Amino acid sequence: xxxxxxxxxxxxxxxxxxxxxxxxxxxxxxxxxxxxxxxxxxxxxxxxxxxxxxxxxxxxxxxxxxxxxxxxxxxxxxxxxxxxxxxxxxxxxxxxxxxxxxxxxxxxxxxxxxxxxxxxxxxxxxxxxxxxxxxxxxxxxxxxxxxxxxxxxxxxxxxxxxxxxxxxxxxxxxxxxxxxxxxxxxxxxxxxxxxxxxxxxxxxxxxxxxxxxxxxxxxxxxxxxxxxxxxxxxxxxxxxxxxxxxxxxxxxxxxxxxxxxxxxxxxxxxxxxxxxxxxxxxxxxxxxxxxxxxxxxxxxxxxxxxxxxxxxxxxxxxxxxxxxxxxxxxxxxxxxxxxxxxxxxxxxxxxxxxxxxxxxxxxxxxxxxxxxxxxxxxxxxxxxxxxxxxxxxxxxxxxxxxxxxxxxxxxxxxxxxxxxxxxxxxxxxxxxxxxxxxxxxxxxxxxxxxxxxxxxxxxxxxxxxxxxxxxxxxxxxxxxxxxxxxxxxxxxxxxxxxxxxxxxxxxxxxxxxxxxxxxxxxxxxxxxxxxxxxxxxxxxxxxxxxxxxxxxxxxxxxxxxxxxxxxxxxxxxxxxxxxxxxxxxxxxxxxxxxxxxxxxxxxxxxxxxxxxxxxxxxxxxxxxxxxxxxxxxxxxxxxxxxxxxxxxxxxxxxxxxxxxxxxxxxxxxxxxxxxxxxxxxxxxxxxxxxxxxxxxxxxxxxxxxxxxxxxxx
Amino acid sequence: xxxxxxxxxxxxxxxxxxxxxxxxxxxxxxxxxxxxxxxxxxxxxxxxxxxxxxxxxxxxxxxxxxxxxxxxxxxxxxxxxxxxxxxxxxxxxxxxxxxxxxxxxxxxxxxxxxxxxxxxxxxxxxxxxxxxxxxxxxxxxxxxxxxxxxxxxxxxxxxxxxxxxxxxxxxxxxxxxxxxxxxxxxxxxxxxxxxxxxxxxxxxxxxxxxxxxxxxxxxxxxxxxxxxxxxxxxxxxxxxxxxxxxxxxxxxxxxxxxxxxxxxxxxxxxxxx
Numbered sequence: 001x002x003x004x005x006x007x008x009x010x011x012x013x014x015x016x017x018x019x020x021x022x023x024x025x026x027x028x029x030x031x032x033x034x035x036x037x038x039x040x041x042x043x044x045x046x047x048x049x050x051x052x053x054x055x056x057x058x059x060x061x062x063x064x065x066x067x068x069x070x071x072x073x074x075x076x077x078x079x080x081x082x083x084x085x086x087x088x089x090x091x092x093x094x095x096x097x098x099x100x101x102x103x104x105x106x107x108x109x110x111x112x113x114x115x116x117x118x119x120x121x122x123x124x125x126x127x128x129x130x131x132x133x134x135x136x137x138x139x140x141x142x143x144x145x146x147x148x149x150x151x152x153x154x155x156x157x158x159x160x161x162x163x164x165x166x167x168x169x170x171x172x173x174x175x176x177x178x179x180x181x182x183x184x185x186x187x188x189x190x191x192x193x194x195x196x197x198x199x200x201x202x203x204x205x206x207x208x209x210x211x212x213x214x215x216x217x218x219x220x221x222x223x224x225x226x227x228x229x230x231x232x233x234x235x236x237x238x239x240x241x242x243x244x245x246x247x248x249x250x251x252x253x254x255x256x257x258x259x260x261x262x263x264x265x266x267x268x269x270x271x272x273x274x275x276x277x278x279x280x281x282x283x284x285x286x287x288x289x290x291x292x293x294x295x296x297x298x299x300x301x302x303x304x305x306x307x308x309x310x311x312x313x314x315x316x317x318x319x320x321x322x323x324x325x326x327x328x329x330x331x332x333x334x335x336x337x338x339x340x341x342x343x344x345x346x347x348x349x350x351x352x353x354x355x356x357x358x359x360x361x362x363x364x365x366x367x368x369x370x371x372x373x374x375x376x377x378x379x380x381x382x383x384x385x386x387x388x389x390x391x392x393x394x395x396x397x398x399x400x401x402x403x404x405x406x407x408x409x410x411x412x413x414x415x416x417x418x419x420x421x422x423x424x425x426x427x428x429x430x431x432x433x434x435x436x437x438x439x440x441x442x443x444x445x446x447x448x449x450x451x452x453x454x455x456x457x458x459x460x461x462x463x464x465x466x467x468x469x470x471x472x473x474x475x476x477x478x479x480x481x482x483x484x485x486x487x488x489x490x491x492x493x494x495x496x497x498x499x500x501x502x503x504x505x506x507x508x509x510x511x512x513x514x515x516x517x518x519x520x521x522x523x524x525x526x527x528x529x530x531x532x533x534x535x536x537x538x539x540x541x542x543x544x545x546x547x548x549x550x551x552x553x554x555x556x557x558x559x560x561x562x563x564x565x566x567x568x569x570x571x572x573x574x575x576x577x578x579x580x581x582x583x584x585x586x587x588x589x590x591x592x593x594x595x596x597x598x599x600x601x602x603x604x605x606x607x608x609x610x611x612x613x614x615x616x617x618x619x620x621x622x623x624x625x626x627x628x629x630x631x632x633x634x635x636x637x638x639x640x641x642x643x644x645x646x647x648x649x650x651x652x653x654x655x656x657x658x659x660x661x662x663x664x665x666x667x668x669x670x671x672x673x674x675x676x677x678x679x680x681x682x683x684x685x686x687x688x689x690x691x692x693x694x695x696x697x698x699x700x701x702x703x704x705x706x707x708x709x710x711x712x713x
Numbered sequence: 714x715x716x717x718x719x720x721x722x723x724x725x726x727x728x729x730x731x732x733x734x735x736x737x738x739x740x741x742x743x744x745x746x747x748x749x750x751x752x753x754x755x756x757x758x759x760x761x762x763x764x765x766x767x768x769x770x771x772x773x774x775x776x777x778x779x780x781x782x783x784x785x786x787x788x789x790x791x792x793x794x795x796x797x798x799x800x801x802x803x804x805x806x807x808x809x810x811x812x813x814x815x816x817x818x819x820x821x822x823x824x825x826x827x828x829x830x831x832x833x834x835x836x837x838x839x840x841x842x843x844x845x846x847x848x849x850x851x852x853x854x855x856x857x858x859x860x861x862x863x864x865x866x867x868x869x870x871x872x873x874x875x876x877x878x879x880x881x882x883x884x885x886x887x888x889x890x891x892x893x894x895x896x897x898x899x900x901x902x903x904x905x906x907x908x909x910x911x912x913x914x915x916x917x918x919x920x921x922x923x924x925x926x927x928x929x930x931x932x933x934x935x936x937x938x939x940x941x942x943x944x945x946x947x948x949x950x951x952x953x954x955x956x957x958x959x960x961x962x963x964x965x966x967x968x969x970x971x972x973x974x975x976x977x978x979x980x981x982x983x984x985x986x
Binding site for chain 1 (some may be wrong): 873
């Protein structure tokens, strides 16, 4: 037990147990390249030796910037082997943001994915003087650079291999020094408010949490995951390093960010994590493509999706594992059996209907036939549940199976979504297909897991029960507190924030307001505790609650609701260009840009209808009926992390938006019908430009208090 | 291979350019009575990026066609790798190691990106129709080799996500990139690019410029470039030939050409007072 207290120790164990099994895969040059645990170990050790040769010290920070690639994961483990602390950074951050983090962590070594990242590091280097070595993974375009402080990762590995005999004892010594208390990784929070904070997570945090969560879902050595989420995010660290090392499963890296969906389909992961946004996009794409499909296909799809809504939960789910890892043969046989059932029943239904038709035709004159519309079993051979089961199997053959295959979710055993609330319809869609999609609630400071939904107790409106080893309590103002083995050690160089977040007994404030549901013990989250406010007349204001309801419409990508301390609520809305664009095409509406589409009167009409529907639904809750949206506008630009409006994890930065679009907020409250505005935008390469627009402001119908009372009564 | 000796020169980024790949000696090209190119001579050196610029109708594309062997000059000689080049068919030119892209995209629009780039390897395929059709051992091995080369190019140009997409469905900028890929697939010694950035937006131009520099750097290809965007030409090229009405009016490094009186006149016009 005690010797497995670090990631390098787990790696050594995996090499012993699963040496010949795949540990990492990456698609490159059109082929999935594979590394077994033994091969990966060899690479990691070479890299660690190379870092030692460069003079890496114990306890220093190593920044890693790049997309998900095996070499980047290896660098993290290699850094840990040397006693250093890996600090993954968001690769799409602009040089400015990177400068702060690099400066704060004081890294001497920076490992970059490619030329783009190296350029950013070089750009900040004249301000930050402690960077001594920059290593890069992708050699392309790097030939002309000044290589005095620059090294190719493969060269470092080669150097490490050459210095094996000299440095191996030192490496062994450093690995042996790692304990439960040594720092495993430092991750920067995305900084919804203010500057990012460095969260220090120890080996105990990461490994204990990974162990508990692996046991919770019975994850085995044969799982497949796709690593596509930003490496700087705690989730990716837990899934692709923590759990992968503990359970010993294979981490697959996509070829490029654009090919993610294709790679997902090729790998067919069994364990999958995605923020709600990804599931939404997938569903939107499916729906758009179904709109374009032929009538027969459309009819079959509609029929079976309708059917699955009630039966999917019962007949569709993969069998929940109660122990780890089962032979694949049995899985294959079960699949063949299910498939045969589906085809058999489809044939049977067709035959039955033919027989029935034959008898109808035999007995009745032609005119009478149209009265025999009834379809159904000729003989009630089996009871309804069995019929449903067979019917679902037919749907599996015709719709669910092919659809899941297209999405790359055929083999999913456990899928999680977290980070934001997911629309109940989206959630139910995936569940009814037989995808075991569950919700979890977590944050960086907890090493992800705070609550999660156990198999069989899954609902779209809760976030589940406390994860194993996690204690929860709700403060008087509704804020959720937790204490767990995964609770972070401290914020790096920020004792003040540490003290205000984590009390001496180890309880950590989540910053979210929520409550336990009676009877089930599931936690429900309402909103960010500090966003929950009061309106001018004292009514409760919960912006996120309304925004989420708005965002559940496929047409709406983002919404920002204002109203704290005001008479009424108003909203900014971002339309979803894919969904609305498709609608526009089918309705012969020409548009050249997001801005033009967003200002189209018919788009405004559609959004107004959505807002009014949301108002009706909000009015049903007497506590929150004040949050109905009185006026709204559709923004002329998409909210973007490059402009600082969203965090890198794509969460809305409410205050910054309110400040930046101050003129628009004023216009929402002063009763004007339209407003002219100019906004500065930042392009991906950091240059600035500006867009001008005149925006229409619409009034939406709200349900008055008296009426609301009636609805509630 | 003998290289014609020439005075070496040093480029702006510090590379020394020596050997001459191609030398054009007193080229004149007439179509009936129309003189497209009039007595032009210049050389193309190993590993440089050589730009040809000029106003509309100056004869730039004709010049490129002479270089690629598609047109035979009416007068004058083309020396390639130290030997005078006889009149030859286009596929022979391709086999010699000259590849090009076109001003108007000329891809097979129904075929995938992968297949389009694969066609660039055609001059390097050795197995016959029979063994290809039967997928016999040698043909299979060969295909694997070529596929590997094509995949390297796909990776290089960052077009993995459209590997299997028919090129007809791609936006303009990506089609241009695929065309560059196809030219690269032939592993050319001399790469001719006819307006690679026409009709692109700023971002696409930046990407393309980077690819052109990287091609020059990583593949070591000599590049001849026709381009209208002066900013791009001045940034990318090592030496520039300026043409106007079929005549050469300037030749030299960008900085020098930029200050050439005749060039300024040709571009901005001359006042007649």
